[in-house]
Amino acid sequence: MLPRMMFVLTTLTLLSLTQAATFVGCVLSLTVSLTAQNGARVSNQNACNTRCIATKFQYSYFTANTLLGTINCYCDNVGTYVASSSYLVGSSSDPSSCLDTSQATATDLRTTFNFEGCSDTLTGVTIDVAQGTILGGAIVQDPHACFQRCAGNGNAYFIPIAPSITALLPTYGCVCDYSGSGTAGTCGILEFYRYTHSATASQNAQARKREVESLAVKESGKSFCPKQMISCRVPGVEDSWECVDPQADLESCGGCTSGEYKDSGFINFTATGQDCTDMPGVLMGGSTCTNGDCVAFACKRKWTLRDGRCVRGRS
Structure with a gap:
């Protein structure tokens, strides 16, 4: 130690x-x-x-x-x-x-x-x-x-x-x-x-900072959110996140839709989840997040429900 x-x-x-x-x-x-x-x-x-x-x-x-x-x-x-x-x-x-x-x-x-x-x-x-x-x-x-x-x-x-x-x-x-x-x-x-x-010195400093943060997290057991939850970036609000359950959260189903804060302080801006309210053809309030997967149960007119998805056209 x-x-x-x-x-x-x-x-x-x-x-x-x-x-x-x-x-x-x-x-x-x-x-x-x-x-x-x-x-x-x-x-x-x-x-x-x-x-x-x-x-x-x-x-x-x-x-x-x-x-x-x-x-x-x-x-x-x-x-x-x-x-x-x-x-x-x-x-x-x-x-x-x-x-x-x-x-x-x-x-x-x-x-710097x-x-x-x-x-x-x-x-x-x-x-x-x-x-x-x-x-x-x-x-x-x-x-x-x-x-x-x-x-x-x-x-x-x-x-x-x-x-x-x-x-x-x-x-x-x-x-x-x-x-x-x-x-x-x-x-x-x-x-x-x-x-x-020096751009090189700056980049090296940033790399060292990430190493320190990562090691400090491991030593302290720090976590932004409770177990089984992840810290999703709040779009439009600098240095802010919210804890969500990716297995059940309707707007961050399966992961974060606007980027995720890692324990090291690094932000992964890649979307890893889906907003179930934005599924094609789904009626407002007609979707849910189940086990990290968006599932539709009500579709708009001229859309057909098929295997938890809304498909354009009638069956």
Whole structure:
């Protein structure tokens, strides 16, 4: 047991070296105080990062030199990260340094990417502010979503896009593995934030992480769901699943229809089951799941019930 646990600890150490806190912008402190979570007073940026990592958040926001007694550290997650309209121009001497009291330093706490500076433009990439779209890239919900999208590439660029009349919601643009030319710029809204990492190192880190998770599951006997049930992915809801009985569940008969969460944390997106309510020719409420197999017992007009299936045409 001891050697295996030492392997887990060693691998976790390697992961911590691979993934580090990375600057992702200067944002309006007032917005952060209204929308972020887990606020506290801390001594410095590192203390803020440590606090948010310990509580399993994806982002930290730290504002320097605030009045004594005021909150200067907040945490946030993917999906609730500040709107792109909160991005501001920071220090003129250091692109990763934000202005005291009025600006918060936003940090992605777990990524393999490193900040390299900002660019005004990228040749071949066009931002349509009126429509809130990007030609030559993709729209994402926050910086970390861009890093995930570009995980297998050598570089990543994200850009905070301001809202407009026809695109009321602020958005972020993302460009992966850009190889063209760009012009250096001052970080802020409608500027490209550039990041690089070793794609090989990232892939190796992901493989090591899966090994650690798999071994930890085996050692602890962890299971997402009770015996004889499986954890099926909930479509449209990130990192969510529900426990179903594949032998009897009407909408996940025989397996998951939208992917299955494995004990290792890996998601198998392949459909392994069937939605019995979607059987051809079946009348609403006219099907059941028996021993992992969809069985029809009532058919629509002009369909015939035959061996638990509805067949078009009359017998």
